[in-house]
Amino acid sequence: MEQVEVVVVGAGPVGLALGVALTQQGHQVVVLDRLAAGANTSRAAVVHARTLEMLADLGISERLVELGIKAKSFSVRSGRRELMPVEFGDLPTPYPFTLMVPQDVTERVLLERLTELGGEVRRPYVVTGVVQDADGATVTLADGQTIRASYVVAADGMHSVVRDQAGLGFEGEDLELSFALADVKAEGLPLEEVVLFFSKEGILVSAPLPDGTIRLVAQIDPAPEQPDVAFAQRLVDTRGPGRGEVVVREVVWGSRFRIHERVAPRYRAGRILLAGDAAHTHSPAGGQGMNLGLRDAVALAGALSTALRKGDEGPLDEYAVRAVEEARRVVALAHRLTVIGTAKPALRSIRNVALRVLALNPRIRRGLALQLAGLR
Template identity: 40%
Template sequence: MLPVLIAGAGPTGLTLAIDLARRNIPFRLVDAATEPFAGSRGKGIQPRTQEVFEDLGVLARLLAHGGPYPQMRAYRGTEVLGDHRLFEPREATDAVPYPNGLMSPQWRTESLLRERLAELGGAVEFGTPLTGFTQDADGVNATVGGHTVRASYLVGADGGRSFVRKTLGVDFLGETIETQQMLVGDLRLTGLDRDFWHAWPGGSGPLALCPLAGTDTFQLIAPPPDGVELPTLAGLQELVTAATGRADLRLTELIWLSRYRANVRMVDRYRVGRVFLAGDAAHVHSPAGGQGLNTGVQDAYNLGWKLAAVLSGEPDELLETYQAERLPVAADVLGLSSRLVERDAAEGIRRGKETDQLDISYRGGPLAPAGWQSATGLAAGDRAPDARLADGRRLFELFRGPHWTRLEFGTTSATPELTSQNVRTVVITEESVRASYGVPEGAVALVRPDGYLGAIEVSARAAHTVG
């Protein structure tokens, strides 16, 4: 029997497939589309997602192909009104190595994820739709590409119109705001430099042309014209000329175009028996803040190690923690993206730490009961910070891989670094690292495979000395 069947080969499904592949868990990754997605719909890779992609062996390629967000330049016709940054760039620190958002058009992100998956022996089966499934106590019977497949688990990562979610009968709670629509597309043009994200906020609606890092294309965001679902290149040219008042801006090629309708929806369940939902199949929200792709990637990152553990003999109850941990995160992100839309309309587009997803925590959840809190505020359920060791290595290097990591904060290195039973034990002798974590000598921190603190253990006497 196939251990895992994944429906949907976007960023969420690809992330899950990579995580399973590196854990030697067999799977099939199928997609109804006959070819890869060609657009830039999700173009922002948030700091926490960059850390996830580093662990999965993808980040270096993204950094090589992507780039920082440019400043926004606002116009009234041909008049420049001013420049501002989407967010103020922050300096990297030992604890936060990737503090700023990275721009990478979704088609390229997916391409690089497929490349990494191929290195691990996996591949996407395009043109292979999931058309039906039933489940029982022992597995899932699915019809895939006209053939029956028996799998232990099915994961629906098949987007906002998810066939898996609809077949399960899971409610998609929320609303579609028909009055909030926009065109989003990728095109080539002449007459604009690539140093700025160019925006015309007035007129019939905001129009923006953003140079996509690492490409020769621009992403267009514009109000849709009346009476036309998707305009042609000529129709877009008329729209751009009218909004900008500039006859020198000439659109030369339309690569991809979509009409976006504001959906703010999420499920009330991430799991039904042996079937799971992840990414846009579980939650869709405003593009404000660049949260959608990132939240889906982190759904998969949370689920992957748990599926692998249960398939390797751990109790099935571990899989219940997927919904318990990720559903509240999705609810918070929905609220954040909606608030950002309102704030952007009132104050102009600005971003801060609220969107970087570094502060997401599973505190108080089933795998992180309330307990001791360190002098720097860390507790079980929080993201484990990076740090640099005396030998030049980083903690993230030690965390990298499918294992748990046990950090023993001691004063000598008498205990060798070792890995056994999927736990890598490392003695941390550097006072700077201990201070960063806010723990006393003799403390032990257990880091989960997804980079969150599973526990911080401190003796009563040691805890008294710090607190």
């Protein structure tokens, strides 16, 4: 039986970041993933300032910045009229912007860094069971192999097998909202700014990506499984800056999704710990999901290192408490933003007026910028 210090289940951005952080600190880590290859779709596309600050010590942040778009502002608009500008350029951080970079690029950078440090991801390895005792945990794989570790981290997503076997729970609800996502080649939308358009027909998010595509996200029911050019064109005509202002040339990739708001009430059960989507999932409003998970990874790596080197598990318990508290704050923020964005038609004009009034107060605008950046 193979013996290591930590087994990380899941090689998404959270599992990779945890692997990097632990390997950099000299620990024996095995990162397992059930997929034969990493995902090549963009999914999450935002890395905020606080996350970049935490990734800097891992040798990750500058590489990501080179590959992304520095969006220094976020704008809420109704057609061409701006309701609320949110500026990141003067925030107290070395990274005064929202970095637009696709998740597959983030994963590639993390994997390259892990490889540089001598680590690897083992694929495809399906975890079927985890049994723990006072001294560690034994991970069983579908092919019958077993790996013994001092600690096991579940970074295997919303449907985590490890979390469920550990009995850690996953509390919350599913929202009755359907969303469409389409990465498009288009003319007429901002290429260096994220814009949230409010309209009578509903919301539309426009977010630039570094390959020249623009991510469109819209709440619509039913959302098509594979958005096409005609669908994307209707979205920008009816919800964007104005009919005829934008021309969609191509849909590069698209999908649909629903919102799940859930947080595990406990992040630790003995030798098993949670991080990322295995611990929390919520609305993509504000681009918080992957950021919260990456911050989990860096914080947990420090706590695990202390436990492994000194036998002091106090930081693990502190992580479990603080991470749950932060997750609940982020879920609440994303929920509020979702409620505002998906207001019922009768309330939309009132919402827009309220936002214009609130935008007159610079403290409110700055407070929102700090919250989105993860600095408050």
